Amino acid sequence: MGIDRLAWRAVLARPLRSLLTIIGIALGVGVLSASLTLSAALDASVERTVHDIVGRADLRVSAFLDAGLSDTAVQTIRRTDGVATVAPVIQHRTFLASTPGGGATNAVTVLGIEPLSYATIHDLVIVKGRALATPDEPAALVSETLAKQDGYQLGSDITLQGPGGEGPLKVVGIVQGFGPLGGPGRTVVVPIGLARTAFSLAGVTRIDLQLAQGATQDATTAALASRLAEPYVLASPAGIAQSLRASSADFQATAALVAAIVLFVGAFLIVNTLSMTVGERAREVGLLRAAGATRGQVGRFVFTGALVLGLLGSGLGIFTGAILALVMADSVSAATGLTATVPGIDPSGSAIAALVGVLVTIFAAIEPAVRASRISPVEALRARFDLPAVRRARVWWVGIVFVTVAFLALIAWPPAIAATGSERALAVYGVLLLATLASPFLLQPLSRLLGIPVAMVLRIEARLARLSLARDRSRTALTLGSLVIGLAMVVALGWSAQAARASAFAWLNDVVPGDELVSSIRPIAADEGIQPILAQVPGVATVTPIASFDIAYQGFRLDAAAIVGADVLADGRLTAVAGDRRAALLALDSGGSTIVPTAVATRLGLHVGDTMRLALAGGEHLDLTVAAVVDRSIPGPGGEAVLVGWKDATDHLGVTGADSFAVRFQPGAGPTARQALADTAKTYALEANPIERIQGAVADALARVFSVFDALAIVAVLVAALGIVNTLTMSVVERIRELGLLRAIGMSRRQAMRMVIVEAGVLGSVGVVLGSLTGLGVGALLLALGRGLGPAAGFPWVPIEFAAALGLILPVVAAIYPSRMAARVSIVDALEFE
């Protein structure tokens, strides 16, 4: 029989252990594969979204004002050096007069295009009928979705509602799927001239342009800046892709980090399993050596076994990864805002993960293989051969495996997020490695300490369990190490989630000058008198108006909010990190000043005293002096808002009224006041939202993101639990004779069972203590690097409690099988009388 077949038999000889190891590898490979698949899906989603948005355009110039970009601006752009093709479009939301059947209809988006230029830049796939022919043809295309929903067919009449509405247009073509704008897919495409007339528009919404050969984006951007007088916002495909990627980079980086950690835990399992196998097979190995097997053949015996486990585990891992990716896709889409379409089994992600899985397995086998090859035939065949010495895994080798996995994980790091979080990952790996290497030294004192309460009730079980854990410290340390790492990640990620939630809550409390936000779907002008009505509601102390809008600064669209500085000052909101808070808030009300949040100030390089020149309609501009930089500002749709006074907002920035009111209740005002406010708000078609409800929505959003990470961290703990089953089973098998002896002198089956369970419990409790401490270290690191470590982060009691529950329950569950095995030991067989 060849060495390879012997190795195969060795794998089959311990089916449970082999199966658990294969599952461990499969979970590690599966999580890595899922992480890579989702990462690739997000990248593809970014590419797809960018293509859907800009097609083959090199630049997109969007109108900043509702009036759009004028014909002059379009002509200016057309004549700008470096511009080859210009495709102006009008995009407008409206209602159709009726469905073909005469029923009521939901809103649609109308896209007005120049058929020829649009086709140069965008693909408009017609599934039925034909494309538009001229810019003023009285015809329309509808998306398949709209056609299906409202019953449009070729030849149907379609009437757009608008101030300049004309007679019905004929549907001449159906556009594939959701149509050119994606989203809900209720799109009507018409010639641009008809759209302009129908909605009485002077300008166009945006212009996509292609550059001439040899022209550069930078030069064209500069030329546009010098020639265009109207306010506009410039975007490039790369810029859009970058901002889309930025929205998912943190998620991808953390998922990749956790995936690598699951792989570490899997690697621990492999090293431990192979070490146990070498120990068990020591006599056979000695026999093989005595029979003439070379060291190389013995090494191959171990490697082949590892390869079998690695290949089976990685193969299973590919399917596990595909299932995990499918399960996680929705959460990932919700967390990142990008549609992660998972293609079943992703060939490249699966291949990389499987390769990493096999490489890690083989690498983990090196030391046990070398150890096996060094077994002396004379020693191995001696009656009193010291098996534990051969069996013992070397903790230092785990350190090397750990570093190698970290290296492989960094190589396999999703390329799109290379810049994000790789330092953070390295720092986390470092802390985990330290914890792993320290575990063998802390095991003894901690197990003694934590075993005291158990020993008070179950003296002999606790004593024997503790001694058993100390019997092979290397193996216990490996098992413990994997548990520590898994629990540490549970604590660290839980703490990160807690800090993010606390930070979001603190943010709202720090910036919103009220207990409730009463919002409106339309701007409410000051002279409508709503504010005094709300202020008169019994229990209400103050009401202050807030308006959200956009401003254009240096070609960037920024979120802005108009506030009453004096109200915010009186309510004690906003924390200034530069400039005088009081003076700045009062300056807002006087006009000519602005307050910017730190995030915007850092991004745009703004300081107190700088002037922000905002582009206005007709080539006008408004200069605002930065009066203060605040830690956090009112949240807007795309980020934190630049704060301006109401005077500037209404006089220059086109704000016509408040879209929300921050309401502060009098101290002691209870639910009655809240109800009265809600009733009054409803009378005026307003909606009252307590800050707590907004915080709840934030918490839900964060929970969706962190649930994915938590699930991955729990996979790591599960892999660790598999290691515990392996270790305890091996421990029982090794102690069969001892157990037989103990049973012979009066130990009951229940005591034998309890002994193993106590062993798992002590291991789990040591894991909980070390895992929690390590988790605090990793969490502090993650928060510090993410600048989230502050008093608001609080102490992660809940994550620690969760880790404690996992760390105590899972090992005990893992101990059920080995403990039953211990209880069933036959005294006669164990002692081998004759």
Add this chain to the structure above:
Amino acid sequence: MPPIIEAHDLTKTYDLGGKRVDALRGVTLSVGAGEFVALMGPSGSGKSTLLQLLGGLDRPSGGSVVFEGRDISRLSDGEATKLRRERTGFVFQAFNLIPLLDVRENIGLPFTIAGHDANRGELKERVRQAIELVELTGKEKHRPDQLSTGEQQRVAVARALVTRPSVLLADEPTGNLDYTTGGDLLHSLWRSCDHDGQTIVLVTHDARAAAYADRVLVIGGGAIREEIVLGRRIDHSATVLIARLAQIGL
């Protein structure tokens, strides 16, 4: 001497991979209180199987074992555990000690398993006396790997005797020991029988060991083939026994 253990028509059959093997074929015997009985026979004769059944380690396929007047052949696992814990003491050829525990802890193990503190009061004194009996005073803190093989077996004897069991059952206790060490151990066993009235059932294939017994039962083919009564003797010469064994062809 009133009987302390009686076996009636005891049989034991094993199923070894579908093949039935009769280890015992109807053994009947009686061991009196304070008696030292040796079970002798070649390997595979069934002597160890018989010892296991007498001590409640295993259940017979047929027949019965009466221990102190009570049939123990159909005891539940819990009852059998209690019997082993309180009424019997075992010494085996090897694997007798828990390597992680020191001498004192190994000897006090039956008490600890029973939920008692072997380091307090009377139990502590009994452990001390047991250590003294096997002449290991001064080595209480030694771990098994720090003791010689003979010392390890003496610890096993002390552990078996510390609960003052009704019967001490020893299976080849000198199998791994050299001539002198084996002799010392057998002398310890004999002394506990002679001085303290301890009942002992010893399994051995060594005539020199069996010569310490009052009575030798020769087992062969799963049945008692011969009973040789030696009587209580200060001198443990094996000459008479060897001569008798030679007569029956052993």
